[in-house]
Amino acid sequence: MAGSGTAHLRDQDDIVLRVEGLVVEFPLERGQKVHAVSGISFDIAKGETLGLVGESGCGKSTTGRAIMQAPRPTSGEVLFDGKDLSSLSADELRRSRTKLQMIYQDPISSLNPRRRVKDIVAEGLSIWEGKGSDDPRVEELLAAVGLDPDRAGGRRPHELSGGQCQRVSIARSLIMRPEVLICDEPVSALDVSVQAQILNLLEDLKAEYNLTMVFIAHDLAVVKNISDRVAVMYLGKICEVAPSDTLYAHPAHPYTAALLASIPEPDPEAKHTDAGLTGELPSPVNPPSGCRFRTRCPRAAERCELEEPQMREVATGQFVACHFPLVGEQAPEGNRELATAPA
Numbered sequence: 001m002a003g004s005g006t007a008h009l010r011d012q013d014d015i016v017l018r019v020e021g022l023v024v025e026f027p028l029e030r031g032q033k034v035h036a037v038s039g040i041s042f043d044i045a046k047g048e049t050l051g052l053v054g055e056s057g058c059g060k061s062t063t064g065r066a067i068m069q070a071p072r073p074t075s076g077e078v079l080f081d082g083k084d085l086s087s088l089s090a091d092e093l094r095r096s097r098t099k100l101q102m103i104y105q106d107p108i109s110s111l112n113p114r115r116r117v118k119d120i121v122a123e124g125l126s127i128w129e130g131k132g133s134d135d136p137r138v139e140e141l142l143a144a145v146g147l148d149p150d151r152a153g154g155r156r157p158h159e160l161s162g163g164q165c166q167r168v169s170i171a172r173s174l175i176m177r178p179e180v181l182i183c184d185e186p187v188s189a190l191d192v193s194v195q196a197q198i199l200n201l202l203e204d205l206k207a208e209y210n211l212t213m214v215f216i217a218h219d220l221a222v223v224k225n226i227s228d229r230v231a232v233m234y235l236g237k238i239c240e241v242a243p244s245d246t247l248y249a250h251p252a253h254p255y256t257a258a259l260l261a262s263i264p265e266p267d268p269e270a271k272h273t274d275a276g277l278t279g280e281l282p283s284p285v286n287p288p289s290g291c292r293f294r295t296r297c298p299r300a301a302e303r304c305e306l307e308e309p310q311m312r313e314v315a316t317g318q319f320v321a322c323h324f325p326l327v328g329e330q331a332p333e334g335n336r337e338l339a340t341a342p343a
């Protein structure tokens with residue numbers, strides 16, 4: 001398998017969504033292909049929010065979409081509600097999507113411009129229950145996302161702001177009471193002043209509707225407060241998974257450290273041992289051998305070219321796929337005491 005191991009997968013009863021060995025490739029001409037997602041694995045427990053971060057083009061959106069089976073993964077499993085979604089028929093999949101919903105980066109283009117807001121929100125009800133926009137749940141959800149049902153309900157998406165459209169799209173995604181909500185960069189297309197409002201709204205709704213969430217973002221600063229755990233992706237692979245506080249205070253992968261160092265106002269308490277990110281992201285058509293980050297890594301050695309690092313635990317709950325991580329026995333002087341769990 002092309003993956004970086006599964007040591008970070010948890011064996012517990014409350015796992016709601018489990019992705020194992022997920023591969024998504026897009027064929028190109030002359031037999032080449034884009035290795036968008038190359039064997040990644042992660043799991044999410046009930047009520048947890050997993051942040052999925054990495055630079056543009058690292059495969060975050062493709063991961064979110066492949067969980068929804070659009071596109072269908074090239075290989076690997078997506079276990080939800082005890083079923084592997086990859087093996088379901090189109091009909092079975094449509095049914096499971098009532099419990100697994102996704103919201104997108106560009107709220108305006110993800111809403112049908114010809115329909116009124118309340119009809120958009122009622123979509124799930126009309127498909128699955130034959131109900132219309134007069135169902136009381138539509139009004140309830142519009143209010144829950146901070147829209148006035150009387151004023152906004154009759155409008156069409158182009159009559160609303162980007163932030164309001166994202167609220168509509170969130171209301172639509174919640175109407176069938178899903179268990180899992182995948183949020184694909186839900187605030188990056190919005191004005192900075194609106195971003196915090198939408199993030200706060202998602203946090204409130206998560207508690208109110210007992211949601212489990214995957215929160216995709218290219219910016220570690222955005223996922224910091226909202227995520228319980230964070231998975232860092234680089235060029236189609238997951239290179240580190242850790243509880244949010246641990247990852248921000250003591251990043252173990254040099255790539256995570258570089259991403260953190262590139263946040264404009266880093267947490268003054270955080271211990272960052274590497275400078276920001278340099279060099280170009282290699283092409284996913286022809287990714288580097290061994291560790292995919294090695295061409296940009298300040299700690300790279302010959303071993304990194306020859307051998308793909310596998311996930312291993314370097315501190316409690318902190319897993320990293322790196323031969324020379326910044327936490328643990330091989331860490332730079334001063335960081336070694338951070339290893340609190342057997343590797």
Ligand SMILES: Nc1ncnc2c1ncn2[C@@H]1O[C@H](COP(=O)(O)OP(=O)(O)OP(=O)(O)O)[C@@H](O)[C@H]1O
Pocket residue numbers: 026034035036054055056057058059060061062063218284
């Ligand atoms: N339908 C497609 N056909 C060919 N290549 C694709 C397709 N969709 C995505 N890709 C490529 O797959 C790689 C991963 O893309 P993806 O959109 O998942 O990355 P991302 O991390 O979400 O980036 P961004 O933050 O810019 O959305 C990129 O190289 C992208 O160009």
